[in-house]
Amino acid sequence: GAVVSQHPSWVICKSGTSVKIECRSLDFQATTMFWYRQFPKQSLMLMATSNEGSKATYEQGVEKDKFLINHASLTLSTLTVTSAHPEDSSFYICSAQDVGGLGETQYFGPGTRLLVL
Amino acid sequence: GQQVMQIPQYQHVQEGEDFTTYCNSSTTLSNIQWYKQRPGGHPVFLIQLVKSGEVKKQKRLTFQFGEAKKNSSLHITATQTTDVGTYFCAGPREETSGSRLTFGEGTQLTVNP
Helix, strand or coil: CCCEEEECCEEEECCCCCEEEEEEECCCCCCEEEEEEECCCCCCEEEEEEECCCCCEECCCCCCCCEEEEEEECCEEEEEECCCCHHHCEEEEEEEECCCCCCCCEEECCCEEEEEC | CCCEEEECCEEEEECCCCEEEEEEECCCCCCEEEEEECCCCCEEEEEEECCCCCEEEECCEEEEECCCCCEEEEEECCCCHHHCEEEEEEEECCCCCCCCEEECCCEEEEEEC
8 A cells, every 4th residue: 555656757848848747646636745856876856845725835945936835635646847947857756644644654656857958 | 953863875795694784863853664666766665663662573684773862773694695786765854754764874775795
């Protein structure tokens, strides 16, 4: 149980285009999902907290107009990187909190590697 | 703000040797969680510790939560090549009800066969 999927797993795009990443909880409902980015050999940096049916909460320094988050249902959250630039290239990972699980435990998706040319 | 620190940053061991990573928080934690990330993979939840002084074991892995609930450790006995990866500890943000986590920088373990 507690499986989280992400799509796509890899994306290469040109500078200036927008990229949409989907995060799904497959076998449980998640009122809260989280979006992280991770640079090589570094820790996970929380970008935003996505709550079903309400606006996302962004961490300090993360541009909400740049990284659009939509949490339309209890099993799906999307992150759209708008007008992507090479510095946005990173590993983006979502996680979902299992409502019926161990409280704050988060289950991570497999991640999306974004390369902006 | 809250900081979660881990040492060492890197650890190289020979297969069969033991390994320990330490996690320290600048604030008292309601719980601490450990995750493992294999090279090229994503973090996978290992365990959650809640009680002061709690010790939990998973086969060759032993997890400990300090009495003051500010530090934790992960000890692996007789490492195997399958233990390779980065181990992260994480604690709930102090200013929230506990949903958001602050991750340590991780300890990258390599095991030489």
